[in-house]
Amino acid sequence: MKNSLEGLSVDFVRHGIAEEPQAEMEDAFRALTDEGRKRCRKIARQLKEMGWRWNLILTSPLVRARQTAEIFADEGLSKIVEVFEPLAPGGSLADLVRWQTQQDPLTSLALVGHQPDLSLWVQAATGLRSTNSHAHPEAITIKKAGLAQVRFSEGRIDYRQGSLTLLLSPKVLLR
Numbered sequence: 001m002k003n004s005l006e007g008l009s010v011d012f013v014r015h016g017i018a019e020e021p022q023a024e025m026e027d028a029f030r031a032l033t034d035e036g037r038k039r040c041r042k043i044a045r046q047l048k049e050m051g052w053r054w055n056l057i058l059t060s061p062l063v064r065a066r067q068t069a070e071i072f073a074d075e076g077l078s079k080i081v082e083v084f085e086p087l088a089p090g091g092s093l094a095d096l097v098r099w100q101t102q103q104d105p106l107t108s109l110a111l112v113g114h115q116p117d118l119s120l121w122v123q124a125a126t127g128l129r130s131t132n133s134h135a136h137p138e139a140i141t142i143k144k145a146g147l148a149q150v151r152f153s154e155g156r157i158d159y160r161q162g163s164l165t166l167l168l169s170p171k172v173l174l175r
Helices: 034-049 063-074 093-101 117-126
Strands: 008-014 056-059 081-083 108-113 147-152 163-168
Touching (some): 008 063, 008 117, 056 063, 063 081, 063 108, 117 147
Parallel strands (some): 008 108, 056 108
Antiparallel strands (some): 008 147, 147 163
């Protein structure tokens, strides 16, 4: 599915499969596994074949997210990758809303980050709510190397202004 020329399409992409957490390693330095890199590359190629292109990829500063973003860029999905600190765990959609006010208009954007934050950002952008916020605060779950696409018809990212148009797991993308 190609990104439309009207409005703004934002793809919330979860990083690929990463090394397991270890007591002696800071979480920020966990890298993609070999399987994670291979899967990200296959997914990037599939997205490119389907006509995907992004004006820009913003990525969390954590190693596994940066590696995912770089693979997508290497496969031709975007020419520009920038680290965006608020995509680190605990960041806020408000930071993205503020960031966009200082940018030239975009038609397509990818955000590479982490769970549960990405799902919470999608919820905030679309107004989705989980039925049981105490047990599962996310109304949706983005699988590793999967994506959720939110469309902003007015071209501006804002709270409750987006429409969830796609939720793709890696299995669906690799069929």
